[in-house]
Amino acid sequence: xxxxxxxxxxxxxxxxxxxxxxxxxxxxxxxxxxxxxxxxxxxxxxxxxxxxxxxxxxxxxxxxxxxxxxxxxxxxxxxxxxxxxxxxxxxxxxxx
Numbered sequence: 001x002x003x004x005x006x007x008x009x010x011x012x013x014x015x016x017x018x019x020x021x022x023x024x025x026x027x028x029x030x031x032x033x034x035x036x037x038x039x040x041x042x043x044x045x046x047x048x049x050x051x052x053x054x055x056x057x058x059x060x061x062x063x064x065x066x067x068x069x070x071x072x073x074x075x076x077x078x079x080x081x082x083x084x085x086x087x088x089x090x091x092x093x094x095x096x
Contacts, residue, residue, distance in 0.1 A: 002077040010080065017088050023071070027079025028060075029088060033068045033095065041068050044094065051090045057083045 004027070005013075013022060013029065020029040035041040041063055048070070052058045060071040072088055074081035 002074055002081045002083065004074075004077045004079045004081055005085075009085075013085075017085065017092070019092065020072075020088055026073065028071050028073035029080065029084060030069065030071045031088070031091070033070070035066045035068070038065050041066050044068060047094050048091055051087065051094075055083070055087055055090070057087050059087065 010022070013020065017029065020031045022028075023030055033041070033044065035044060045061070045063060045068055048059065048061075057074070060073070062069050070091065072084040073079060074083050077083075
């Protein structure tokens, strides 16, 4: 089984992933992205999809025109895990 983040690791997220926010209603982190247009948003989603496949860890996400919202949680762990942090960091590198 995949281990959940402990309280210390969760508390550090504000520093290590400042653009991501912890969700109050569930064990997950979320970040919104805005792009120039639908094509740029879709291209970003395609790049994230490739990262997710390589990591075998897939986001919950939505897209409305130029906006993409990504939620990360590890269902097998029942909450946040190191897998979410790894994918969030990789996504952050895509947008600089």
